[in-house]
Amino acid sequence: MKTSTPATALIDVLNERHISYELIPHRRTQSAAAEARAVGVDPAHVAKTLVLTTAGEFVLAVLPASERIDLRKVGEVLEAADVKLASEQVLAGAFPEYELGAVPPIGGAGRDRVLVDRRVRDANWVVFEAGTHEQSMRMKAADLVDVATARVADICED
């Protein structure tokens, strides 16, 4: 079910862990740059979550929206040779509760592994889409890493 409200599982996880967060409703956007403008933050603070596949499992990669992912680096971190971006068809089937392209890094039913780029971790706070293209979430980057039990690494192109 696609929805314009934030993902319930995402909210539940944060509430259970007593993590502070902010929800920022905004006009519908289709790119991170547009999201940054709509939210009124520096694009460097906006993160995108890419869904990767490797060895039959999903991995969520969180990186600054302005950066490009380096799948070779991801493969080295995961010690896997077959890391790919999930296709839209796969995404629609595996993450039906989220709008396409708005998968958040927390709260997935599959407890997928999460990789956070060090640039995101090094920022004090981060904004990402909360399962919908009409609402963003702001939280401390350290909380994101902690709640997602994420591995931090350099996964962006040089």
Next chain:
Amino acid sequence: MSGGAAIRSGHKGDVVVISGHRVGERERTGEILEVLGGPDHVHYRVRWEDQSETLFYPGSDATIRRAQPTSARRSR
């Protein structure tokens, strides 16, 4: 802006303070504009120091300080 004793739940005009996680990290403060939600998980519409407005859901790192009466803020 962040004077006053910490309280458990806020009212319009009170001040939200989110503590920093790291040494040297500034706290984030804002004024509650509206109280939303039920008692099980109250949240707030907040105007932050940078004048942005968001819906804030407080966690364990957040404190709320009672707004000081206008007269108390005036210097004599």
